Amino acid sequence: MGKKYQRRVSDLIRTHLTDLLERKVNDPRLEMVTITDVAVTPDALRADVYFSVLGGADAQAEVQAGLESAAGWLRRELGRRLRLRNTPKLVFHYDPSLERGEHIASILEELGLGDDEEEYTPEAG
Numbered sequence: 001m002g003k004k005y006q007r008r009v010s011d012l013i014r015t016h017l018t019d020l021l022e023r024k025v026n027d028p029r030l031e032m033v034t035i036t037d038v039a040v041t042p043d044a045l046r047a048d049v050y051f052s053v054l055g056g057a058d059a060q061a062e063v064q065a066g067l068e069s070a071a072g073w074l075r076r077e078l079g080r081r082l083r084l085r086n087t088p089k090l091v092f093h094y095d096p097s098l099e100r101g102e103h104i105a106s107i108l109e110e111l112g113l114g115d116d117e118e119e120y121t122p123e124a125g
Contacts, residue, residue, distance in 0.1 A: 001042050009084070013047055014038040016081050017090075020074060029066030032059075036095045040088055047088035050095035060094050067092040 001009075018035050037050040053063045067074075071090045079087035 001044055006040050006042060006044075009044060009082075009088075010038045010040045010047070012082055013040065013049075013078060013088070016078055017049065017074060020077055024077070025070060027066045027070060029062045030070065033063050033067070034098070036097065044084065044086055044088055047090055049090050049092050051092060052095045052098040054098075064092060064094065 014035050014037065017038070021030055021033060021035065032053055032055075034052045035049060036052050039048045039050075040046070041048075049067075051063065051067065053059050067090075071092070075087055075090055078090075
Protein backbone atom coordinates (compact mmCIF):
# COMPACT_ATOMS: atom_id res chain seq x y z
CA MET A 1 0.00 0.00 0.00
CA GLY A 2 1.34 3.42 -0.93
CA LYS A 3 1.98 6.15 1.62
CA LYS A 4 -0.76 8.35 0.19
CA TYR A 5 -3.35 5.54 0.41
CA GLN A 6 -2.13 4.66 3.91
CA ARG A 7 -2.59 8.27 5.04
CA ARG A 8 -6.05 8.45 3.45
CA VAL A 9 -7.18 5.24 5.18
CA SER A 10 -5.79 6.55 8.49
CA ASP A 11 -7.71 9.81 8.11
CA LEU A 12 -10.93 7.99 7.18
CA ILE A 13 -10.62 5.69 10.19
CA ARG A 14 -9.99 8.66 12.51
CA THR A 15 -13.00 10.54 11.11
CA HIS A 16 -15.37 7.58 11.38
CA LEU A 17 -14.11 6.54 14.82
CA THR A 18 -14.68 10.05 16.11
CA ASP A 19 -18.20 10.02 14.68
CA LEU A 20 -18.98 6.59 16.14
CA LEU A 21 -17.68 7.57 19.58
CA GLU A 22 -19.71 10.81 19.58
CA ARG A 23 -22.99 9.43 18.24
CA LYS A 24 -23.30 5.67 18.64
CA VAL A 25 -21.38 4.44 21.69
CA ASN A 26 -23.43 4.13 24.86
CA ASP A 27 -20.51 3.40 27.20
CA PRO A 28 -20.21 6.26 29.74
CA ARG A 29 -16.45 5.66 29.98
CA LEU A 30 -16.06 6.90 26.41
CA GLU A 31 -17.91 10.22 26.69
CA MET A 32 -14.92 12.55 26.88
CA VAL A 33 -12.39 10.71 24.70
CA THR A 34 -10.64 12.41 21.78
CA ILE A 35 -9.04 10.48 18.93
CA THR A 36 -5.83 12.37 18.19
CA ASP A 37 -4.26 10.20 15.48
CA VAL A 38 -4.51 6.91 13.61
CA ALA A 39 -1.56 5.13 12.01
CA VAL A 40 -2.31 2.23 9.68
CA THR A 41 0.40 -0.34 8.96
CA PRO A 42 1.48 -0.75 5.30
CA ASP A 43 -0.42 -4.05 5.01
CA ALA A 44 -3.59 -2.41 6.49
CA LEU A 45 -4.05 -5.22 9.01
CA ARG A 46 -3.50 -3.05 12.07
CA ALA A 47 -4.44 0.50 12.99
CA ASP A 48 -2.75 2.15 15.97
CA VAL A 49 -5.35 4.54 17.39
CA TYR A 50 -4.06 7.30 19.67
CA PHE A 51 -6.50 8.85 22.12
CA SER A 52 -6.48 11.55 24.75
CA VAL A 53 -8.72 12.20 27.72
CA LEU A 54 -8.80 14.89 30.38
CA GLY A 55 -8.20 13.64 33.88
CA GLY A 56 -5.59 11.59 35.61
CA ALA A 57 -4.34 8.04 35.31
CA ASP A 58 -7.70 6.69 36.53
CA ALA A 59 -9.59 8.35 33.68
CA GLN A 60 -6.96 7.14 31.21
CA ALA A 61 -7.24 3.53 32.43
CA GLU A 62 -11.05 3.69 32.34
CA VAL A 63 -11.12 4.98 28.76
CA GLN A 64 -8.49 2.42 27.70
CA ALA A 65 -10.66 -0.38 29.11
CA GLY A 66 -13.77 1.05 27.46
CA LEU A 67 -12.07 1.32 24.06
CA GLU A 68 -10.69 -2.21 24.25
CA SER A 69 -14.13 -3.45 25.25
CA ALA A 70 -15.73 -1.72 22.25
CA ALA A 71 -12.92 -2.57 19.79
CA GLY A 72 -14.77 -5.43 18.09
CA TRP A 73 -17.95 -3.41 17.61
CA LEU A 74 -15.99 -0.38 16.39
CA ARG A 75 -14.08 -2.55 13.90
CA ARG A 76 -17.31 -4.05 12.56
CA GLU A 77 -18.90 -0.61 12.16
CA LEU A 78 -15.79 0.69 10.41
CA GLY A 79 -15.93 -2.29 8.06
CA ARG A 80 -19.51 -1.41 7.14
CA ARG A 81 -18.69 2.25 6.56
CA LEU A 82 -15.32 1.98 4.80
CA ARG A 83 -15.75 -1.16 2.69
CA LEU A 84 -12.05 -2.01 2.68
CA ARG A 85 -10.77 -5.45 1.68
CA ASN A 86 -9.50 -5.93 5.25
CA THR A 87 -10.72 -3.87 8.16
CA PRO A 88 -7.65 -3.28 10.35
CA LYS A 89 -7.46 -4.52 13.92
CA LEU A 90 -7.74 -1.52 16.26
CA VAL A 91 -5.00 -1.15 18.86
CA PHE A 92 -5.49 1.75 21.28
CA HIS A 93 -2.67 3.84 22.78
CA TYR A 94 -2.83 6.80 25.17
CA ASP A 95 -1.48 10.04 23.66
CA PRO A 96 -0.02 12.31 26.37
CA SER A 97 0.57 15.28 24.01
CA LEU A 98 -2.48 17.27 25.18
CA GLU A 99 -1.50 16.74 28.80
CA ARG A 100 2.08 17.81 28.00
CA GLY A 101 0.81 20.93 26.18
CA GLU A 102 -1.39 21.84 29.13
CA HIS A 103 1.58 21.48 31.47
CA ILE A 104 3.74 23.74 29.27
CA ALA A 105 0.94 26.34 29.10
CA SER A 106 0.69 26.39 32.90
CA ILE A 107 4.45 26.88 33.19
CA LEU A 108 4.34 29.77 30.70
CA GLU A 109 1.47 31.32 32.63
CA GLU A 110 3.44 31.09 35.89
CA LEU A 111 6.34 32.84 34.19
CA GLY A 112 4.04 35.58 32.93
CA LEU A 113 4.36 34.56 29.30
CA GLY A 114 0.74 33.50 28.83
CA ASP A 115 -1.87 34.75 26.37
CA ASP A 116 -2.71 37.88 28.37
CA GLU A 117 0.07 39.97 26.87
CA GLU A 118 -0.79 43.55 26.00
CA GLU A 119 -1.72 44.20 22.43
CA TYR A 120 0.76 46.25 20.42
CA THR A 121 -0.63 49.48 18.97
CA PRO A 122 1.67 51.50 16.74
CA GLU A 123 1.82 55.22 17.48
CA ALA A 124 0.83 57.67 14.76
CA GLY A 125 3.81 59.67 13.75
